[in-house]
Amino acid sequence: MRHTAHLGTGMGWRPEIAEAVERMPGLDWVEVVAENVCPGHLPDSLRRLRERGVTVVPHGVGLGIGGAERPDPARLAAxxxxxxxxxxxxxxxxxxxxRAGGxxxxxxxLxxxxxxxxxxxxxxxxxxxEHVRIAQDALPVPLALENIAALVAWPGEEMTEGQFLYDLADRTGVRLLIDVANLHTNHVNRGEDPCAALDELPVEAIAYVHVAGGFERDGVWHDSHAHPVTQPVLDVLAELASRVSPPGVLLERDENFPAPEELEQELRAIRRTLATGEARRLLPARTRTAAPARTRTATPARTPAVRERAAELVAVGRPSGAPLHMEPAAPEVTEDDSEREGEAEGENDDRSRTARQRLALAQAALLSALVAGTPAPEGFDRQRLTxxxxxLTxxxxxxxxxxxxxxxxILGDTYRxxxxxxxxxRxxxxxxxxxxxxFAEYLLLxxxxxxxxxxxxxxxxxxxxSGPAPVSAHPVARFVRRARYTLTGR
Incomplete structure (x- = not known):
């Protein structure tokens, strides 16, 4: 059974709105981009929030746990x-x-x-x-992973988003950070039903929820984090709250920060939406509109809810004084059994290497098309890739x-x-x-x-x-100095 900390209602902490966040009434917690803080030199605002008992959660953006390479130990240590x-x-x-390639x-x-x-x-x-297990072993606290927004869809996918998240949580025990704005984004951009995803999610694995704003242009939803939260995103939040009471909900804003009053108004709208969803969840079953049944790819007997129910049944029927879980006696292991187990492990290692290689090639081809101008991989929507x-640029x-x-x-209007x-x-x-x-070197050359x-x-x-080495030893530095002397005589 998962024990998730109760967080309440929070706000994404950013330096630009640090003072406003500190003054927000009823704020339970904040989230900070992990790569933007130095443990030995925390911003005064974060330090004051912590002293007041406000929970601070680091939110990483650079680990790339879904990439083909195993997680970087240095990034995990950070x-x-x-x-x-x-x-x-x-x-x-x-x-x-x-990142990909290498x-x-x-x-x-790249x-x-x-x-x-x-x-x-x-x-x-x-x-x-495999990467989640590596990360969980390296971290001193539980890990939660967030579903992301996407403009493009991979061809030949074998699972829906809900099924993929369900199996991930079921196999690893990892918690989930559900971003309802990203569910809405994928609804507009990829035609995926957010309600279907919520029906398939293991709601008991939810650690907290993100809410953010965006905008639609030419049929594409841009998850900007720079615009007010729209009603369709709040509707997805209400759907989630009608299924489970999330331990925490957080408002994200990264750009175009409005007046503090507007942020507080958005937080109030989030609280009202949660209350609406909770009221629907608490309605008597006969008056509640039933959601259509969905099929999960995960084996039902492996789900936490079923495991807990099985434990209850064992507890009710077990003999007096017997342990709750009675393990069968271990069978005698023969030499042939050991050889077969070794062969099976070798086959599993081979399959793992093959899967990693296929994933690495696929991700490198996609990223190269996006940032290096190589041809679009087969099966992708070329217009969406553009x-x-x-x-990305x-x-x-x-x-x-x-x-x-x-x-x-320095560059003025010519910068972009x-x-x-x-x-x-490049x-x-x-x-x-x-x-x-x-970029500067490119412009100079x-x-x-x-x-x-x-x-x-x-x-x-x-x-x-240009780095710790003496600039006089750098060939580009010599070029720059010669060019500057030609231009200025110094």
Missing amino acids: LAERAEALGSPLVTEHIAFV ELTASPR EAGHLLPVPRTKDSLDVLC VQSRA AKRADVIAKVAPELPV RAFFSYAGK PMTGGYRRDALD AGESESPGARRELSDWWLAR
């Missing part, structure tokens, strides 16, 4: 360190891949800079379950503007045009800070900054940040 520094009851991440495919490693969906196949599920590719430009805010200032030109030729391979340096003043500022910026 998540564990943040959980301990914040005194968190759990850690959360996403069912997604964020040794498994003998191809260049970074998406975004959460991309995993295929809902048996191969993908097997690999993901939309996703543009969205736009997000990449936005993040670079935050990581290196000097660059938009220049970045899109760069991104079309996929990201080493994270956003490396990407910002590569290509001579695409328009004025001598901008080129001088850009060269000064790049030279100051």
